[in-house]
Amino acid sequence: REYTVLCMIGAGKPVSQIARDLTLSVKTVSTYRNRILQKLNMKNTAELTHYAIRHRLSE
Numbered sequence: 001r002e003y004t005v006l007c008m009i010g011a012g013k014p015v016s017q018i019a020r021d022l023t024l025s026v027k028t029v030s031t032y033r034n035r036i037l038q039k040l041n042m043k044n045t046a047e048l049t050h051y052a053i054r055h056r057l058s059e
Helices: 002-010 015-022 027-037 045-055
Strands: none
Touching: 002 015, 002 027, 002 045, 015 027, 027 045
């Protein structure tokens, strides 16, 4: 799920849209996003978006 969320963040989708698309709560998607941030040692969603695009993970 974290990989899927990262790909969707890379596509520029907001957390609320990701939650709707995956039929998850916004809180769950936010938790996934925060885990990804920690694992990749990043500080914000903009860095995640850049990472996903750079590594061709965006949808």
